[in-house]
Amino acid sequence: MITFPEYERARLGTATIGGQEVAVYCFDQSVEILIERDGMTCHDAEEWITFNAIDTMTGGPIFVFPHVPT
Numbered sequence: 772m773i774t775f776p777e778y779e780r781a782r783l784g785t786a787t788i789g790g791q792e793v794a795v796y797c798f799d800q801s802v803e804i805l806i807e808r809d810g811m812t813c814h815d816a817e818e819w820i821t822f823n824a825i826d827t828m829t830g831g832p833i834f835v836f837p838h839v840p841t
Contacts, residue, residue: 774794778801778804782795788833794833795833795835796832796835798817801816
């Protein structure tokens, strides 16, 4: 299973997709990590995750937008 140790605080757990266990990360918390750690803008951090993690990682970790009840 591929994981991103630098995003551990954003990790929500695991899921099974197509019989393969994958790490699940909160998209918003991952963006916050990039803003804090790398000084990125929110837009740049969202774009970085989308391009570098989501679009290119078939079989890798997934990023989700968890529903928070109001």
